[in-house]
Amino acid sequence: MAIIGQPVATEQTRSGHIAGIDSGNVNPLYVEQYADGVEHQFLKDSIMRKYFNIKSVRGTDVVGSRRIGNVALQAVTRNQRPASNSPTFDNIQLKIDTIVLARSNTFLLEEFQESIDSRKEIAVEHGLEIGKFFDEAFVIQAIKACQITNVDPDGNNSGGWVQTGDWPVYRMGDAALGTLPSVINRTAPAEFKGGTVIVLENAADETDPTDLVAGIMRMCQAVEEKDVEISTGTLLMRPAQYYTLLENDKLLDADFSTGNGDYAKGKVLKINNLRVEITNRFPSAAATGHFLSNAGNGNAYDTTTADANCVAVYLTPKALLAGETIPLTSDVYYDKKEVQWFIDSYLSFGVTPSRSDATAGLFTSTPTT
Numbered sequence: 252m253a254i255i256g257q258p259v260a261t262e263q264t265r266s267g268h269i270a271g272i273d274s275g276n277v278n279p280l281y282v283e284q285y286a287d288g289v290e291h292q293f294l295k296d297s298i299m300r301k302y303f304n305i306k307s308v309r310g311t312d313v314v315g316s317r318r319i320g321n322v323a324l325q326a327v328t329r330n331q332r333p334a335s336n337s338p339t340f341d342n343i344q345l346k347i348d349t350i351v352l353a354r355s356n357t358f359l360l361e362e363f364q365e366s367i368d369s370r371k372e373i374a375v376e377h378g379l380e381i382g383k384f385f386d387e388a389f390v391i392q393a394i395k396a397c398q399i400t401n402v403d404p405d406g407n408n409s410g411g412w413v414q415t416g417d418w419p420v421y422r423m424g425d426a427a428l429g430t431l432p433s434v435i436n437r438t439a440p441a442e443f444k445g446g447t448v449i450v451l452e453n454a455a456d457e458t459d460p461t462d463l464v465a466g467i468m469r470m471c472q473a474v475e476e477k478d479v480e481i482s483t484g485t486l487l488m489r490p491a492q493y494y495t496l497l498e499n500d501k502l503l504d505a506d507f508s509t510g511n512g513d514y515a516k517g518k519v520l521k522i523n524n525l526r527v528e529i530t531n532r533f534p535s536a537a538a539t540g541h542f543l544s545n546a547g548n549g550n551a552y553d554t555t556t557a558d559a560n561c562v563a564v565y566l567t568p569k570a571l572l573a574g575e576t577i578p579l580t581s582d583v584y585y586d587k588k589e590v591q592w593f594i595d596s597y598l599s600f601g602v603t604p605s606r607s608d609a610t611a612g613l614f615t616s617t618p619t620t
Contacts, residue, residue: 285370286581289353289596292378293579298528299389300382302485305600306574308347314574315344316605320404320440339404339440347576347601349543351384353377355594377596381579386532388543389573389602390487393566394534394558395551396604397446397612398432401439410445410607411435432557432618437607444477447565447611454616457562460499463492463613464522470565470611471523477608484567484609486525492562493519493529525565534559543601551603556619563613570609575600 294300308314320339327333355373400411412434439445449470456462467486474481488496496502496519519527534554541552577599585592604610 281370282581282583285374285583285594286596288371288374289378289381289581290579292375293382293385296379296382297385298487298530298532299386303389303568303571303573303602306572307578308574308576312348312576313344313346314572314601315342316572317342318440318443318605321442341438341440343572343603343605345572345574345601345603346547347574347599348545348547349601350577350597350599351381351542352595352597353380354596356589357592357594358590373594377581377594381596381598383532384542385598385600386530387534388541388552388600389571390530390532390564391534391541391552391554391558392571392602392604393487393564393610394561394612395435396566396570396607397561397564397610398448398557399435399437399446399604399607401443401445401607402436403439403441403443405441408436408445410447412448413445432555437604439607443606444608446607447473447477449473449611449613450618451562451614451616457492457615458495460495460497463495464499464502466613467522467563470563470613471525474565474609474611479567479609481565481567482524484525484565484570486522486527486563486565487530487533488527488563489533490529490531493527496522496527533561533564548601548603557614560615560618561612562615565611567606567609569606570604571602572605573600573602 306314318341322338323336325333325336353376355377398411400408400413402408412432437445447470449466451457451462451466453462456466471481474484502519502522521527536559537554537556539550539553541550541554544550544552575598577597579596579598581596583592583594
């Protein structure tokens with residue numbers, strides 16, 4: 252039965268199909284072109300895919316990473332048996348239980364089959380959306396990692412929003428701080444430090460080139476004081492903060508930084524020898540209902556106001572544990588029940604904080620829960 256005035260196709264498959272006219276089989280070359288286009292666009296738009304080693308998870312939906320605490324040194328004394336020192340171990344686990352899908356439907360396959368432009372545009376759109384979602388998940392977890400307070404086997408706290416002594420230790424200036432975000436406690440082996448939080452002093456500091464760089468330098472200093480080799484890391488920044496850096500003469504002036512950027516080209520390469528990446532994948536507001544969030548992981552990908560008030564984040568490849576049970580996969584097929592064609596790209600992955608000491612975040616002057 253047809254709706255009045257709606258065009259009705261008498262054939263669902265036409266010429267251009269492999270194995271002859273109306274065979275119903277999609278030319279695999281076209282599917283390959285689409286799949287390659289999706290993967291190319293995904294890799295082009297995703298910073299995190301190129302930066303992290305994504306573990307392949309097979310035969311299970313859980314991936315883990317072992318962590319070991321420090322080993323204490325001792326002096327050997329004549330006629331005395333050296334004392335035993337057993338380092339503490341723990342295990343970070345990540346469960347991958349969600350498939351993320353980009354889908355386009357079409358009634359007639361010609362839209363996909365006989366136009367290379369259509370295949371290209373669908374591939375670009377799918378790859379772009381998957382790449383954005385992929386990086387957003389990683390940035391969210393990096394921001395959460397820098398807010399983690401580690402609790403060692405002796406009950407000592409370090410890092411994150413924990414209040415110790417004259418808090419905040421990493422406050423830029425002496426201005427009074429408003430409501431503090433909730434402390435995120437995680438157990439950790441001995442000597443594992445928590446994340447680094449730097450809070451800007453004034454609301455205007457995040458767009459002031461001098462104060463912004465001062466906050467980033469303080470962030471780098473705090474990470475290095477935890478014995479983390481910062482040169483292996485990357486600094487991710489929102490566009491507003493990245494372009495603010497272009498106003499800082501010391502980053503561009505040849506007398507201070509040789510070949511470090513170009514004001515006319517809108518490019519800054521490094522700060523404190525850290526590679527700078529501009530990204531729009533920071534959360535813009537507190538949000539719930541993230542596709543990867545569920546009761547099993549404690550809605551780990553939902554964001555708070557404090558998360559949204561992070562303007563820059565530093566991380567190393569060790570900072571996060573990531574895995575995938577289904578790599579990026581593409582397919583084109585016809586469903587008789589739906590009486591239409593499906594053009595799909597999907598993957599199943601997850602990411603979680605691993606080494607919070609290898610992360611740091613720069614927050615606006617009013618971070619709140």
